[in-house]
Amino acid sequence: MNTEGRAANDGLHLIPFRGLRYVPERVGSLAAVTSPPYDVVVRPDGLHHLQSADPYNIVRLILPQAAAAPARHRKAADTLARWLNEGVLVADPEPALYVYEQRKGNILQRGIIGALALSEPSEGVVLPHEDVMPDIVADRAALMRTTAANLEPLLLTYRSTNNGNGAAAVIERAVQRPPLLSTTTEDGFNHLLWSITDAGELAEVRTDLSRRQALIADGHHRWATYLRLRAEHTAPGPWHYGLVLLIDTARYPLQVRAIHRLLHRLPVSDALAALTDSFRVRRLDVPLEQAMGVLAEASAEGNAFLLAGDGAFHLVDRPDPSLLARTVRADRPEAWRTLDATVLHATLLDHIWRIPDAPEHIAYIHDTEAVVTQAERRGSTAVLMHPVREEVVRDLAREGVTMPRKSTSFGPKPATGLVLRSLALD
Incomplete structure (x- = not known):
């Protein structure tokens, strides 16, 4: 060599x-x-x-x-x-x-x-x-x-x-x-x-x-x-x-695709109950492909997630701005503060659900159908994400700013x- x-x-x-x-x-x-x-x-x-x-x-x-x-x-x-x-x-x-x-x-x-x-x-x-x-x-x-x-x-x-x-x-x-x-x-x-x-x-x-x-x-x-x-x-x-x-x-x-989260120890009912007054929640009794389409539309307007695991899909969007101001770091660029992965980890996982980012609590799964199937089989919660645009990833990297882990799947x-x-x- x-x-x-x-x-x-x-x-x-x-x-x-x-x-x-x-x-x-x-x-x-x-x-x-x-x-x-x-x-x-x-x-x-x-x-x-x-x-x-x-x-x-x-x-x-x-x-x-x-x-x-x-x-x-x-x-x-x-x-x-x-x-x-x-x-x-x-x-x-x-x-x-x-x-x-x-x-x-x-x-x-x-x-x-x-x-x-x-x-x-x-x-x-x-x-x-x-x-x-x-x-x-x-x-x-x-x-x-x-x-x-x-x-x-x-x-x-x-x-x-x-x-x-x-x-x-x-x-x-x-x-x-x-x-x-x-x-x-x-x-x-x-x-x-x-x-x-x-x-x-x-x-x-x-x-x-x-x-x-x-x-x-x-x-x-x-x-x-x-x-x-x-x-x-x-x-x-x-x-x-x-x-x-x-x-x-x-x-x-x-x-560029999203990487989804499987929350092993959190049932969907408990996840939804903890979101009162902090996010808008809507139940979607539609197939997975259609639910992902709804997620894409909501993500164009702001932070949005799909919860699954109880036989339905639940769109979680429109977070309380004052909640985001309290839970998301202010010393990062706007593009980082508004990432879905940032809000998921800083606001939902750390603040509302209080779930440690450790393998016994969270699995990261690329396949959408697989994460939903596992959540339903185990009585846990799947959090489905919408992908980040490549130019956002590249711009943040050039600024020396790293995103939360498993934010993207190229x-x-x-x-x-x-x-x-x-x-x-x-």
């Missing part, structure tokens, strides 16, 4: 690596060994489904199962070592950047996977936009430390001038060649991967990205994990880089398991 230093305030510095990839002949299918990112897997149902899809499904590495955390991390490391010894996973013969494409219908995403030089937010090269939870960072750090691997890429975005030169040209040339792999996952997305090893093309990418700034679209906890592990390794080396997928949203815009997200990075090889 090239570990030459990078000056503060340089742009993105992406370098090739020897990707670990599944050997198709050793697994049932490439689709059967992939997984969504670790924090998108709906547990326990989605976890069990993935585990049963193939004995070598990547979920056994990103979400190992054991009674205690150290045992989980050790199990993942042992599993990775066994798969390498058995030839289930094999390292590519030479370092490469990887062009990644996924498409479904009219959705097309293309980007470059590589090892990115790590930088602090103060350097203005990679911008986070969400807060993180220390316990999750600690768990991901222990997993990476024990496996000595980056098991799934973060999703970062940047914006080019869209002139078709530099990295864009390299990507478009690569997709004209036969891919290293092609597979279609059960969600209908077709995934393809190409390698870039030509010195000239690598130089084109390097020069282009050296002028770019990136926004973390997905993977804030893993980015914080990268930074923690880099601090543990003071000498320049593989721990000073992290696996990422870079998407140029000037050419391939992402979709997508489509890369499939986990198509290419891994071993720090022992780098």
Whole structure:
């Protein structure tokens, strides 16, 4: 690995690596060994489904199962070592950047996977936009430390001038060649991967990205994990880089979706009873899709949420302005103070419902139907959110202001398991 230093305030510095990839002949299918990112897997149902899809499904590495955390991390490391010894996973013969494409219908995403030089937010090269939870960072750090691997890429975005030169040209040339792999996952997305090893093309990418700034679209906890592990390794080396997928949203815009909350210990009746005189509440006896449409209309006027879990949907909107003034921090920009996620956490969770932001109290679930189903099954409350506009996210990030964690879900997200990075090889 090239570990030459990078000056503060340089742009993105992406370098090739020897990707670990599944050997198709050793697994049932490439689709059967992939997984969504670790924090998108709906547990326990989605976890069990993935585990049963193939004995070598990547979920056994990103979400190992054991009674205690150290045992989980050790199990993942042992599993990775066994798969390498058995030839289930094999390292590519030479370092490469990887062009990644996924498409479904009219959705097309293309980007470059590589090892990115790590930088602090103060350097203005990679911008986070969400807060993180220390316990999750600690768990991901222990997993990476024990496996000595980056098991799934973060999703970062940047914006080019869209002139078709530099990295864009390299990507478009690569997709004209036969891919290293092609597979279609059960969600209908077709995934393809190409390698870039030509010195000239690598130089084109390097020069282009050296002028770019990136926004973390997905993977804030893993980015914080990268930074923690880099601090543990003071000498320049593989721990000073992290696996990422870079998407140029000037050419391939992402979709922004909301992440919903499941409040384990709060029945809907109790949640509604606590809202008297502080929010307007309306019961909606309509299907989920129609209820989400009503939420979208209400969100255009101000803060709005849908509560579910009792067989109906309840629109909660029009918060008391004096309540917001008392509960929302005043030392942040207006765009931050008026975020639905800000009001949810500062006003509803902290002040009205008094629910700690801890895993035993709150689960974060991307899928709308899944969170409603779990709430109804457990007698708990689902809080359905409307997505934030991408420009709001980017503007706040540039101001150095982070949103409450799990405020957004950019997508489509890369499939986990198509290419891994071993720090022992780098």
